[in-house]
Amino acid sequence: MSNVDIMTYHSLGYSFIRETLKEDIEVDEYKYLTHVHGNVHRKENMNYTKFMSYQKNILKLIDYARFNLAQSEKEIEQVAKKYNVNIVDDECSVVVEILKWGKTVTNRIDYTDMIWLPYELDIKTRKHKYDWIFVDEAQDSSLVQQELFKKCFKRGARFCAVGDSSQCINAWAGADENAFGKFLKMPNTKEFSLPISYRCPVSVINLAKRFVPQIEAKENTRKN
Secondary structure, three states: OOOOOOOOHHHHHHHHHHHHHOOOOEEOOOHHHHHHHHHOOOOOOOOHHHHHHHHHHHHHHHHHHHHOOOOOHHHHHHHHHHOOOOOOOOHHHHHHHHHHHHOOOOOEEOHHHHHHHHHHOOOOOOOOOEEEEEEOOHHHOOHHHHHHHHOOEEEEEEEEEOOOHHHOOOHHHOOOOOHHHHHHOOOOOOOOOOOEEOOOOHHHHHHHOOOOOOOEEOOOOOOO
16 A cells, blocks of 8 residues: 555664665675774783673674663663673773764664664654554564654554563563563553464463463364
8 A cells, every 4th residue: 555654663764764864875784893893902901812702792782782772881881781791891981982983874884773873863754754653563672663663653643562571582682671561651552452362272372371371262272
């Protein structure tokens, strides 16, 4: 349908960037890896093993900081604790500087830039303003994805977010474990339960009840 867009968060953010910046953009998944290898050097007090951990931590935190909208050194330290990144030196302050660099290099972006730069550069677009917005697997939305979602609201827009807080399994990839609750707290939002599974046999539902007691199998579902 001509009045419907179906997009991933990444394709949505990429569209924001292309429409607003109007320049040739190269998708380079090694943008930050190349920058770190070329500009982050071993210190005198570091042996090779420590230096490898140091660079690895920096690369992890570049992603996790963007997923969690962390900008200051203190915020990135909190992100490191959240994801059990064992800091060996000044990784957090280095990441602050790399993020500053990253948002100035807009003709070359990686996949996380696609969802981070629209927020970081405060990109606005009329093209992606909608009357209705539907979000699938809402429980796996990261903080930066939630902000991208909010940019799509037209005045008076309504949304439907489908998800299950018990199925938040992508926290390791930046998903916000409180995402579903944050959708629920948006103004004038109502929760509708979907307790019946139309997919699984009774044996699987009985196992699932140990974790989600309210789940039910549909009538006449096979046992195994």
